[in-house]
Amino acid sequence: MEHYRKALHVREQSPSTPHFLISRLLNNMANCYRKMGNFAEAHKLLDRAIELAKVDRQEGVSSLASAYETRGSILKDEGRDAEAVEMFQRSHAERKRIPSPSFESIVENLEEEIAALKRLGRVEVILAEDRLASVNAARDEVAQVDRDLSSLIYQAKGSVLVEIGYGSRPGNWYGRQDSAKLAVDLMDAAESQNAGFCSGSVTIPESTTLILYGEDAEALFRAIQPILISEQICEGATITIRQGKEIRELIVPGRRVM
Known part of the structure; x- marks a missing residue:
């Protein structure tokens, strides 16, 4: 509590x-x-x-x-x-x-x-x-998927998860095209600094989580930070920065420097 x-x-x-x-x-x-x-x-x-x-x-x-x-x-x-x-x-x-x-x-x-x-x-x-x-x-x-995922394990040491508060429910302020555009912008920002890449997203009714990988999670976060600050869709987003077993979280408060 x-x-x-x-x-x-x-x-x-x-x-x-x-x-x-x-x-x-x-x-x-x-x-x-x-x-x-x-x-x-x-x-x-x-x-x-x-x-x-x-x-x-x-x-x-x-x-x-x-x-x-x-x-x-x-x-x-x-x-x-x-x-x-x-x-x-x-x-x-x-x-x-x-x-x-x-x-x-x-x-x-x-x-x-x-x-x-x-x-x-x-x-x-x-x-x-x-x-x-x-x-x-x-x-x-509902069809059950039986697939061996062992070959898909990625060895990058760091990751950054960007969870925005808009999912698959109808009537949201933002839709799938908006989250797809955000994913492209984040990917471009990460790749432009050789900090990592965007591997995809997970969407549930309540939210969409964009997943990025890189060797240095903090460097990856710094690369995408300007996008997180400037894009209105990211306001209130939960950012999870993971490096090995070390994890820290923060919430994007709005268009202010974090």
Whole structure:
């Protein structure tokens, strides 16, 4: 909790921090308080997380599903199953809005809802079980990739990860073309100083992470730093600089020198 509070302070000090990043952190803190048995404080943090998530929901970046699920879990732990069911159902509805939802999250959501409905003895459990069976069937249809990745191990000693707060969800301020352009700009900056190269990106609904490799991670970071400072899409981005086992992180605060 101490580290969560420090992270929250850092994120709230930067006006450019996206709402969903603060909402996600508040949700994590609420979960921590739930495990500590401090339900009252958990609910207070979730009130804030949900309000921020609603703002980002309008912008196409929704953290509501996780916040609703956490509230459902807290209510369950308090023995308030009827209210917990409502929260799990809200969470499920939010996840269905996402273009590429996580099957694991939906399954967990439905399993919690079914358990609460069974404790209440409500007949709706049959419908929830049907939904769970449908989700499991859809998950089983997803092709599984079986590939030996040992030959793809890269031996570079350093890496820099650039995580921007715009992923695959519709309605984002920035889209795939914007992150692709950023990747090209970062690659050009790195290669122009022989500091490294951009190996690709990973996109999830909440964010996009650009991956760069080089022998000297700090030199690679210095090479791309002007781009990170000047491009608006990078405001609030999380930068992870890794050299061997040494790791440091920073958040791009805006168009100021880091």
